[in-house]
Amino acid sequence: MAEPESPAFQVIVLGPNGGPREDHVTGLLVRSTSMNWVPGSVVAVDAGTLLAGIIRILKNFLPDAIDEQKRMTEGPFKGLQLPAKSAEANAAHIFREIIGAVLITHPHLDHISGLAINTPILEAGSGPKPIAALPSVLSAIKNHMFNDIIWPNLSDEDGGAGLLTYQRLVEGGNTRFGMGDTRGYVRACNGLLTKCLSVSHGHSKQRFHPESGIHHRVGSTIFPPDQYMLSSRAISMDQTDGSFYSPARSPHIPPSVSGPKESMMASVESSAFFIRDHHTGREIIIFGDLEPDSVSLEPRNKRVWEAAAPKVHTGRLGAIFMECSFSDSIDDSYLYGHLCPRHVAAELSVLAAKVMELRDPASHDKKRKRPASGFGDNTGSPLSPRTKSRSNPSFERSEPRSGDVRAVDLPNTLVDRIDSKDFAGVSDTVSWENADPLPLTGLSVYIIHIKEGLDDGPPPEEQILKELRAHAEEAHLGCQFFIPDPNQGIWV
Numbered sequence: 001m002a003e004p005e006s007p008a009f010q011v012i013v014l015g016p017n018g019g020p021r022e023d024h025v026t027g028l029l030v031r032s033t034s035m036n037w038v039p040g041s042v043v044a045v046d047a048g049t050l051l052a053g054i055i056r057i058l059k060n061f062l063p064d065a066i067d068e069q070k071r072m073t074e075g076p077f078k079g080l081q082l083p084a085k086s087a088e089a090n091a092a093h094i095f096r097e098i099i100g101a102v103l104i105t106h107p108h109l110d111h112i113s114g115l116a117i118n119t120p121i122l123e124a125g126s127g128p129k130p131i132a133a134l135p136s137v138l139s140a141i142k143n144h145m146f147n148d149i150i151w152p153n154l155s156d157e158d159g160g161a162g163l164l165t166y167q168r169l170v171e172g173g174n175t176r177f178g179m180g181d182t183r184g185y186v187r188a189c190n191g192l193l194t195k196c197l198s199v200s201h202g203h204s205k206q207r208f209h210p211e212s213g214i215h216h217r218v219g220s221t222i223f224p225p226d227q228y229m230l231s232s233r234a235i236s237m238d239q240t241d242g243s244f245y246s247p248a249r250s251p252h253i254p255p256s257v258s259g260p261k262e263s264m265m266a267s268v269e270s271s272a273f274f275i276r277d278h279h280t281g282r283e284i285i286i287f288g289d290l291e292p293d294s295v296s297l298e299p300r301n302k303r304v305w306e307a308a309a310p311k312v313h314t315g316r317l318g319a320i321f322m323e324c325s326f327s328d329s330i331d332d333s334y335l336y337g338h339l340c341p342r343h344v345a346a347e348l349s350v351l352a353a354k355v356m357e358l359r360d361p362a363s364h365d366k367k368r369k370r371p372a373s374g375f376g377d378n379t380g381s382p383l384s385p386r387t388k389s390r391s392n393p394s395f396e397r398s399e400p401r402s403g404d405v406r407a408v409d410l411p412n413t414l415v416d417r418i419d420s421k422d423f424a425g426v427s428d429t430v431s432w433e434n435a436d437p438l439p440l441t442g443l444s445v446y447i448i449h450i451k452e453g454l455d456d457g458p459p460p461e462e463q464i465l466k467e468l469r470a471h472a473e474e475a476h477l478g479c480q481f482f483i484p485d486p487n488q489g490i491w492v
């Protein structure tokens with residue numbers, strides 16, 4: 001984690017965990033080093049921890065680490081000029097003036113609680129602070145958080161206090177903006193651009209309806225069973241609703257998961273933010289919570305890896321921040337939309353394969369065997385779900401705890417992807433064990449959202465890091481794994 005010679009980004013991880021402690025939950029700050037801490041030059045990505053994390057860090061370095069110009073001389077905020085004396089007042093200054101916008105990956109409490117509690121200290125006079133996210137995420141925040149019931153309406157919509165403004169992002173990037181490499185990217189803050197891709201994070205009985213702009217219970221009148229029967233978007237049905245299951249249209253869902261007791265579910269939407277330094281063209285990716293494509297009802301990670309691979313290939317992508325909530329001891333049926341080391345490695349193997357295809361496009365079609373990488377058990381294999389469901393008779397999902405569901409409806413584009421031969425995720429066409437350098441060499445992977453252990457045992461971080469490094473070696477990935485320390489800045 002040493003500072004590289006000319007880093008483009010600095011990332012400060014305010015909240016490295018995914019609970020259960022409320023004061024360490026997910027929140028990061030990102031800035032372009034070229035902007036020198038000018039106002040609006042930092043973007044917060046998720047805000048489970050925000051002010052409390054900034055105050056905690058400042059207190060570790062104040063009042064000693066400050067020079068005559070009131071600039072910090074040490075720590076993650078090194079170089080930042082602080083106008084006040086106390087850590088609290090300086091943290092308020094950072095939130096009001098230096099943080100230009102807040103990006104939210106998904107509306108779970110551990111990613112937005114700090115923002116909700118902190119927002120009253122914003123000042124209407126300096127204009128509303130933008131919160132940028134996918135429409136489904138902002139809909140949830142607007143209707144279920146800043147709704148004058150759970151918390152005051154502090155937004156500038158529907159007669160609110162005007163401290164925040166919702167900036168609805170176009171999934172996959174807004175192609176009306178940017179040219180060439182920056183096509184689809186929009187401004188995140190001074191010096192940084194961003195593009196957001198959606199990913200899946202478990203499933204729920206609530207689904208976002210783009211026309212009404214709110215979430216509805218799946219199976220409500222907004223989504224009557226007949227609509228699924230007739231809609232070209234529908235691919236699988238709950239038999240208790242008198243509907244059908246079509247293996248031909250949903251090859252990735254093993255028949256074993258579509259039982260008569262299951263009801264309709266929708267995939268929970270989370271996000272991956274590509275963040276680009278305008279000055280250098282370097283990029284990082286920050287994922288919200290996500291699940292592996294191999295167990296997902298709506299696998300979408302592969303799209304992120306396809307977008308990332310050319311950036312790894314050209315050396316522009318320096319780091320990925322992704323969750324790894326549990327160690328490998330977790331069973332797939334208890335992941336609840338999260339990752340563990342075997343799945344992190346399997347996902348990164350998909351990226352590695354894409355990078356190898358770019359290095360040698362001709363090799364893509366030669367049916368060569370890729371390195372064996374079972375990652376300790378059959379559930380974490382980077383083989384596609386389709387492959388598993390056909391070739392491995394023992395592949396059965398464990399019954400969910402509360403008899404919940406596996407049926408799902410998928411957008412057309414996904415059905416097309418599933419139907420294409422290419423869906424095979426990491427296909428058996430790419431091999432790289434002798435690649436020099438290994439495909440993800442130079443890429444740093446920072447692990448966030450680890451669920452803290454509150455018992456007397458060793459911290460889960462050690463075990464997770466050990467498992468990740470073992471899988472990465474076995475799969476010949478070449479990337480480095482780190483667990484962020486909030487008291488050290490990360491330079492990329």
Ligand SMILES: [Zn+2]
Nearest residue numbers: 018108110289
């Ligand atoms: Zn979370």
Ligand SMILES: [Zn+2]
Nearest residue numbers: 106108201289
């Ligand atoms: Zn979550």
